[in-house]
Amino acid sequence: MSLSKDWAPPGETESDLWLERSNLDGMMLGCVAYGILFVLIVQALQSLWRKPRTGRRSWWLIIYVICILILATVGAGTNIKFIEMTYIDYRNYPGGPNAFTFDLYGTPINVADFTAFVLVNWLTDGMMVYRFSMIWNFKPFMIVFPILIFLGSVSMSISLLIGISSPGVGFWSASAARFTIAYWSLTLSLNVILTTLIVGRLWFMRRQMHSLFGKEYTRTYTSIMAMLIESASIVTVFDFIFVVSYARNSNVQNVVLPALGIGQAIGPMLIILRVANGRAWNKDTAAGTRTATGLTWNASGRKNASNTVVPLSELGNKSFGTHNTGSVTKTEGGFNSPSEYDLRAKTTAAAAEEAV
Incomplete structure (x- = not known):
């Protein structure tokens, strides 16, 4: 039996259907990101729980990983629930699923979803700022600017959360758009700056090692720099695509936003795995x-x-x-x-x- 276009939802245009597809595709892509993050979290917890050589467990890292797990799970679960409400529970909402999404974006279940992803972003950016500060020996002239950017992104995200939870505002209103673009632009800038400066310092140390001991002992730097660039580039690319698509009001934003909300924790989780395995920069270093x-x-x-x-x-x-x-x-x-x-x-x- 061949499929017929007459079976499509009545009264919906191709653009309406594309918008609905983008929401469903985004949810599925977010689930894939959650699966990757979940595997990394389990590995990190296993490594952190094993008694290290020093005889002390890093409890603050264990708590940090558990918090990421809880927030990511809440974010993924509430996102799925909101999609169910949109396409199943309230399918006959006046105007269809798209109208439901626009009119009721500030419903508590969806605000919880958005809040969980914002909190994940705070934790991941905070971890990157801390690791950057440690690598640069906590030099004030190096860490002040990244901290200011981080605080700016936090303030913008709080304003955004207040905006989308207010009745009649929504995620795509003019007031929310200003905070949204500012928030993700600051987060994008922070990740690019921190990754560049960290890789730059490692490159400098690699050159010093090469001049003293030869190529054999510089391979570690190359692998670390590659890991940093690859893990940071994932978030940076998704962040950039979202900012551009959101500013242009493209449906692509719906595809990348759920994956961005969860996947932003993948890079820091890779770093924690190195910490748990005793291969990360510590205070002595x-x-x-x-x-x-x-x-x-x-x-x-x-x-x-x-x-x-x-x-x-x-x-x-x-x-x-x-x-x-x-x-x-x-x-x-x-x-x-x-x-x-x-x-x-x-x-x-x-x-x-x-x-x-």
């Missing part, structure tokens, strides 16, 4: 030192287990100063054996892997 257990050689050429302290802040210098590693004292600019040099390189490379 930010302060410029890293302690690692390894093998050194004493004066007689025998191996000794000891702790090697490598000051990353001195990567730009050809000399490391004097560092005592048990029975061997490293003098400025010198190593007692090629194996010691190789150990120092490996230890410094391990510290480099701490970079997000």
